[in-house]
Amino acid sequence: MSSDTITSITFPSAPNPTGAGTLDPFVAVVTPPNAYVLPSSETRLRMQECTVSPHPALPPIPAWGYGRSGHMVSTPGPLLEAQASVRSLIRWDNALGAKELPYDLVVMPSDDAADPVQNHLGSEGVPPTAPMHAPIGWLSTHLHGGHTEPESDGWPDHMIEPGETQRCRYANDDDNADLGFGKVGAALWYHDHAMDATRLHVYAGLAGAYLVRHPGEADLGLPTSVEEGEAVLIIQDRNVDVAGDGSVRLLHKTTTDTSEFFGPLTLVNGKLWPRMTVRGAVARLRIYNGSNARYYRLHVLDDAGAVAHARVLVIGTDGGLLWKARPLAGDGSITLAPGERIDLLVDLRGLAGQHLYLVNSAQAPFSGDPAPADPTLPHPDERRPYPQVMRLDIKARRHGGHHHDADNAGLASVWDVLAGGAVMNPAFVRIAHSAGAPDPAVPPRYELPHAHGHRLVLLSESDPPGHLQLSELVADPAGSVQVQLPTDAAPQSYSPIDAGFYGTVGIMPVLKEWEVWRFLNTTGDTHPMHIHQVLFQPLGAAGTPYLVDGRYSQESHSTSQPLMPDPTATGRVFEPHETTGWKDTVRIDPGQLVTFAVRFDRVGRYVYHCHMIEHEDNEMMRPFVVTPLASAHGISHH
Numbered sequence: 341m342s343s344d345t346i347t348s349i350t351f352p353s354a355p356n357p358t359g360a361g362t363l364d365p366f367v368a369v370v371t372p373p374n375a376y377v378l379p380s381s382e383t384r385l386r387m388q389e390c391t392v393s394p395h396p397a398l399p400p401i402p403a404w405g406y407g408r409s410g411h412m413v414s415t416p417g418p419l420l421e422a423q424a425s426v427r428s429l430i431r432w433d434n435a436l437g438a439k440e441l442p443y444d445l446v447v448m449p450s451d452d453a454a455d456p457v458q459n460h461l462g463s464e465g466v467p468p469t470a471p472m473h474a475p476i477g478w479l480s481t482h483l484h485g486g487h488t489e490p491e492s493d494g495w496p497d498h499m500i501e502p503g504e505t506q507r508c509r510y511a512n513d514d515d516n517a518d519l520g521f522g523k524v525g526a527a528l529w530y531h532d533h534a535m536d537a538t539r540l541h542v543y544a545g546l547a548g549a550y551l552v553r554h555p556g557e558a559d560l561g562l563p564t565s566v567e568e569g570e571a572v573l574i575i576q577d578r579n580v581d582v583a584g585d586g587s588v589r590l591l592h593k594t595t596t597d598t599s600e601f602f603g604p605l606t607l608v609n610g611k612l613w614p615r616m617t618v619r620g621a622v623a624r625l626r627i628y629n630g631s632n633a634r635y636y637r638l639h640v641l642d643d644a645g646a647v648a649h650a651r652v653l654v655i656g657t658d659g660g661l662l663w664k665a666r667p668l669a670g671d672g673s674i675t676l677a678p679g680e681r682i683d684l685l686v687d688l689r690g691l692a693g694q695h696l697y698l699v700n701s702a703q704a705p706f707s708g709d710p711a712p713a714d715p716t717l718p719h720p721d722e723r724r725p726y727p728q729v730m731r732l733d734i735k736a737r738r739h740g741g742h743h744h745d746a747d748n749a750g751l752a753s754v755w756d757v758l759a760g761g762a763v764m765n766p767a768f769v770r771i772a773h774s775a776g777a778p779d780p781a782v783p784p785r786y787e788l789p790h791a792h793g794h795r796l797v798l799l800s801e802s803d804p805p806g807h808l809q810l811s812e813l814v815a816d817p818a819g820s821v822q823v824q825l826p827t828d829a830a831p832q833s834y835s836p837i838d839a840g841f842y843g844t845v846g847i848m849p850v851l852k853e854w855e856v857w858r859f860l861n862t863t864g865d866t867h868p869m870h871i872h873q874v875l876f877q878p879l880g881a882a883g884t885p886y887l888v889d890g891r892y893s894q895e896s897h898s899t900s901q902p903l904m905p906d907p908t909a910t911g912r913v914f915e916p917h918e919t920t921g922w923k924d925t926v927r928i929d930p931g932q933l934v935t936f937a938v939r940f941d942r943v944g945r946y947v948y949h950c951h952m953i954e955h956e957d958n959e960m961m962r963p964f965v966v967t968p969l970a971s972a973h974g975i976s977h978h
């Protein structure tokens with residue numbers, strides 16, 4: 341019935357490493373995972389060896405995944421659905437057969453700026469490297485974005501080996517509910533968080549989506565099931581290697597000067613550059629960046645190659661629905677750092693027989709540079725040899741349709757209602773230093789109480805680059821680090837706390853007291869900072885640009901000149917979903933100071949870290965301890 345239209349947009353194929361033809365885009369078919377609604381009784385999930393089949397032209401590839409009792413093990417794991425404020429109990433069984441990765445690692449000795457070796461499939465004859473200091477097969481599962489008690493949060497050191505079990509209770513409730521901060525339909529995900537091995541275990545496949553369902557979603561008329569047109573899509577980049585017998589394995593390929601993994605192949609729910617059939621009036625795309633280190637700056641294009649953003653509404657992010665839907669107007673693409681989630685509503689009306697394409701224009705490594713003029717062109721120099729992510733095949737409504745095909749003509753009005761400015765999360769408040777005058781164009785503001793603690797954390801890199809660090813700074817007149825905060829008239833002196841994951845605990849927030857955390861990035865890359873336990877917001881409209889180049893030495897923990905605001909540069913303006921929604925991961929661009937308002941309402945030991953997982957495994961992770969009373973060992977409040 342639906343003959344494909346002639347398309348003027350084309351995307352490159354990859355060579356098939358098995359030698360049999362090419363890996364063509366939009367051949368593999370992706371289906372969104374069907375939900376498993378968590379019961380009140382304990383759910384048992386085993387973590388085990390499995391295979392993934394990214395493309396019909398490739399044999400099955402060994403991986404690690406999750407399986408419920410009596411069900412297949414898959415990667416990504418099953419979509420778990422919890423009801424808002426109903427506790428769920430999960431028993432994570434480490435059922436691995438061996439403490440052995442299902443793939444090899446290679447560290448390539450050289451690179452080429454025009455076509456970096458990470459663009460190429462395979463190990464290119466370089467022998468594998470043993471993973472250093474990584475407890476392979478020792479697992480600790482974390483529910484990312486969860487308002488979780490500390491004993492269930494997946495502390496990196498609390499690892500279990502094959503045959504052992506980690507029992508977790510997940511509250512599925514709202515953090516800071518005593519202040520009335522409600523969330524509607526949070527998009528969480530579960531993944532391994534083992535100390536020093538997270539990058540390797542997540543890369544093996546240990547990740548899956550977890551939605552907290554709130555009745556407010558269905559009340560708005562939003563799709564809340566596969567049948568209604570909701571699709572959970574986890575984007576991950578991968579490389580593969582082929583053995584002499586034709587078998588194909590994943591490959592974690594880095595270089596001596598780029599420790600982050602950037603793979604040339606983009607998988608969505610384990611399928612390479614897939615296509616997905618959508619029907620009806622709208623599609624709800626709940627997109628996860630599940631990659632180790634790659635950012636995605638997503639554009640939606642039509643068959644003519646033109647941006648189709650007038651058809652896209654941004655409706656949610658990490659912590660669920662935004663205050664109101666926002667258009668993805670003009671060339672306004674949307675950027676997802678590793679760990680971040682976005683919820684898009686796409687208007688499909690009148691598109692039967694046509695396609696929409698998701699395309700990635702983000703440079704790797706990412707440092708906040710703008711999109712290229714044509715996002716469909718490959719950019720090998722930016723480690724983006726294949727810009728395509730996936731294709732939506734829009735089909736006419738079909739009566740008595742297959743259960744995988746959404747048929748939601750009954751939801752035809754939801755896009756118009758939300759585009760018209762309906763409030764999606766009436767409990768949303770914008771945290772601000774001052775309440776300001778009421779303004780119907782912006783969410784109600786919550787005035788940050790005057791008494792709040794301050795933290796200042798430097799993101800730094802050694803010279804030559806390689807060792808990354810979070811350095812918590814404390815005011816010290818004799819300190820070696822000079823920083824002028826935007827609110828200060830002159831530079832102040834600070835000393836860094838004994839850093840590293842096992843150094844002195846430097847951040848001890850008091851239960852239910854507000855804190856302002858400032859992250860100052862002295863490195864050349866963007867880092868997505870993730871804080872466990874609660875959701876938060878960046879303060880203000882933008883980051884503050886700083887003079888940092890050559891001024892800070894990680895080796896001597898000192899500044900040669902003060903780190904101070906740069907009056908000639910501009911700060912990264914936060915995207916609407918970052919200021920009208922709840923976040924658990926926010927990216928800090930190079931040379932930017934970004935301020936978060938956070939308030940912890942559970943006592944105990946947690947972590948905060950960069951969510952580029954190679955960085956998290958390389959000291960960009962620190963503990964913090966929430967205490968019932970101000971501790972004598974903590975850093976003083978001021």
Ligand SMILES: [Cu+2]
Pocket residue numbers: 808866867868950951952955956960
């Ligand atoms: Cu980082």
